[in-house]
Amino acid sequence: MSTGEDPRMSALSAAVDRLGGELGDYEAALADREVAERQLAALRAMSAAREPDGVAMRDALLLIAAAVGSVSALAPAVARLREAVEAFGVPHTAHTHHSPHAPEAVRAASR
Template structure:
């Protein structure tokens, strides 16, 4: 189905320009998901009672990502607050789901191979 979000076990995105077989790191995928939800929330013009909560938590996620080694519980706390703030807005559902999947993917990468598996490749 065109435009449908990938299912839970979907393969990581291939990144153009990084060479054959290059994959988006879990941390990079989280950054992409945060940027998408921020963009879509910015474009959602209807009144949203908890918009400021969602925006604050997106900013928190951006700071955690920029630090390079976000704590899983901090990520999950921010995700929970964002989901509570925008979860009932169908226009933001796909972006919120992408964010949830990105947090889960980062957590799984850490469990399998430690923090290094979750960090973007240094070039």
């Protein structure tokens, strides 16, 4: 980690890499695997940004949780990702209460 690098960004990047690796290793069919992979790619790009978008991080986290949240083998990695997102002051409950995107995100996750 370089001097001055935000440790939250490092934690987000590590959490994205961990879940991405575990999802890649998970061989069972998942109907929404592509949704999770797209959102992990978006979070990976956000982890490289100087000022990540909190709403976009919440949206990505919601879609990932909807896509793979019921897979117990991936639950620890999903929890770590949630913690990394929340470190930016983005509580996981805020999305459904405050984001105007919640209904669309839920519909997109269920496709």
